[in-house]
Amino acid sequence: MRWRDAMRTALYGPDGFFVRERPADHFRTSAQSPHFARAIAALAADVDRALGHPSVFDLVDVGAGRGELLYGVLAALPPPLRRRVRPVAVEVSARGDDGVTWRTELPRGLTGLLLATEWLDNVPLDLTRDGSYLDTELMPCGPVDAADAAWIERWWPAGPADIVEVGRSRDEAWADAAGALDAGLALAVDYGHLRDRRPALPTATGFRDGREVPPAFDGSTDITCHVAMDSIAAAGPDQAGGRLLDQRTALHRLGVTAGRPPLALASTDPLGYVRALAEASEIAELTAAGGLGAHWWLAQWSGLDHREVPLLHPHT
Template sequence: MWMSWRAATERALYAKDGFYRSAGQPARHFRTSVHASPRFAAALLSLMPDAASIVDVGAGDGGLLAQLDTDARLIAVEKAPRPADLPARIEWVAELPDEITGLVIANEWLDNIPVDVVELASDGPHLVEVSRDGTERLGGPPDEADVAWLERWWPLAEEGQRAEIGRPRDEAWADLVKRVHRGVVVAADYGHTLDSRPFYGSLTGYRQGRQVAPVPDGSCDITAHVALDSCAAAVPETGLTTQRDALRSLGIIGKRPPIELARADPQGYLRELQRAGEEAELIDRHGLGSFGWLVHSLSAKIGL
């Protein structure tokens, strides 16, 4: 059965037997900033330390919320079943709340919103269709709204060039922000902008921590990098920065402790060395630090 990549990915990730419906499965397949260090969660909390509630969208195993030192109401939004060992104070819901007041975090959420893939042929762009085993073929043309999005945000110039139509992610970001009446909304993801779109697109899969071919049979995560500039433009006053710059402005700098501390306080030196290593991973310009951050504040201005 042939499907567009958007439909096939939706089924592969979110159907009853899909990748994200399997309890505890996704966390075994990729490492995020949450796994790198609890300092990531603490830095996010510093954006709104007085938040009445904190919502983690695409919460995975709930690890980010579990790391927070706060009395705020904690809400994990995730389609997978609730992990058995998750602290009882964390609420677990499958859908976004209608109204939110507080801090909203969407770490590696937008990249898992399914998108269509198109390829430029001699007569214009065509949707790429895929079967359950990953075999592809060219289908019909995209609809007018998607053609308009491509012309504005991902123009195709050469036959064989591919793009992922990011309009569903623009709409998801706009919908998320619309639900927040007062607070700060942050989305962090791998992404690109108009001057750096990948020629063949970025659709890929992950299994057991390794990059694999994206086969939509429920056996792997299927993801594509986010057109971050398009998402930012979908909501007025959305800021766009890198994780490296954002975290450095929040005090995550990865500075090693002075060697003199090793003699005066060996255990303290080791703790500070571990901290520096964790921070360095979070802001590595070739790794997690290259993530893009979309930031929208509906409360006090934040200095990012």
Template sequence: MWTTWRAAMERALYGRDGFYLRERPSRHFRTSVSASPAFAEAVLRVLTDLDVRLGHPPTLDLVDIGAGEGTLAAQILALTHEPPGHALAPRLRVTGVDLAPRPPGLPAEIAWRDSCPESVTGLIICNEWLDNVPLDVAEGTPQGPRIVLVNPATGEERLGPPPEPADLAWLERWWPLSPGRRAEIGRTRDEAWASVLRRLTRGRAVAVDYAHPVDNRPPCGTLCGYRDGTVVPPIPDGSCDITAHVALDSCAAAAPAGRTATHLTTQREALRALGLTGTRPPIELAHTAPREYLRALARAGEEAELIDPAGLGGFGWLCHDIG
């Protein structure tokens, strides 16, 4: 009955009849991809810049890890096919990576896999993927950290044994615990991110997620559940999404030494650098071209949501460049 949170999350999210193998994520929560096609346009700008920096390789990869319903991959593919045609279109190879089956209606040009390709030249993007990588939870006691065990059927918790040495070392460096405080042990996320970087031959890998820094970790952790657009108790029985924010700073440190250039920023700063400002159109346009004004106003609202520092704009962006 009692198990670690890592094992419970693995079964609840990805086991037989797990949440992500059974449910459409868009039914349950809003992401940057579903908020506006402006996000896909910004990612395409990253790809276009990478193509130049890499010397226009014969094949340029876009790999979307945690692709869900394939929306981002499909939007970017569609953008490259819009008249008069994009220079990347003949060379762009798009791959969605997810444990869920291939979504119905996904364009045939998009490959679908359950793991990242062995060699990638181009862009790997992991949008809200790391927060669903299962992890263990620890709580501080006067005798030191203890693993938190959970009853998957009810969400009831109790303290278990001390963490294993590797997890203790991670806690000491990245999330020191005092009695009564809780931490989500991010070592599994570090390993997952490092495995992605090993597949990147040349190009950029970007992780976009809820995040917190080592000098401002939440005292009680961030583990929570989502269902039907609402925060619910994180009961790991497969009935809801189970997620926890990501220590992106520790993921950054897990990159292979000497192979990467690293940049850690916010979605607000990243998207503003890519041209999304949320600037409202001039009011005069409402009188001279009302339909154009309304379209521009709607677009400004979408951009503003993507860069809102209290919302999606507060996401962390971790970027690694290789080669």
């Protein structure tokens, strides 16, 4: 079976991994951190200012997992904005209503902030080699169609032996999700790469119980693959391409930085010192150069000039 179809069934079919499992039980993501949520709350306040404080501010998380990020952001928002926020979690295995509206489909006509953290890497995609689609054994299983051939030509220079991870399905998913915003900011956070540094080896892999494992197509593992961030930027709603920056820089701009507490605190307030140390190490994990800090943030504006959202703007 073609890789993309097998990945779709394995993750989202009747016994699919994400239909049954809680992502946080199997891998650690930024969205699970209260410090990350605090940064997103600061960003939401910035977007709200730029929108002129609308009476309803949509806060939508696409691929929300169990809502860890949404609940964290809601807790960190300033009360006047919190009262105007309409929170929506979009998730294949939607939960009950508990102050957050859970949906399997994306609502449209939104004004506010749309989030997609580590969603696009789970959007099923094709693998190809030398003009053929590949199956789950990485064997050829049919010729690449014209649309994917054009994507490969534009985005992934490859020799005949190279495996290409075709990002066109992610481009379409992102264009559709970001297009749900009438006005505001769409933010995708994910691991990925750009055209001049595509990976030499496939990034497609599996995760289970906190460990990287070979991808299994029976629904027993996550299956993920890095994201071509420049191609999703070109597919999104922002004609200027939006802002693409690494997580470390983004979090610094939003006021989340790791600093060791002063040693003197250890004698005056030992408990406070231990707490501050733990906080610093959590932030260090979010901003680590070879880890989560290298994740990409793609911020794209709709119906709004990006200079009106200063926190992520390069010149502030």
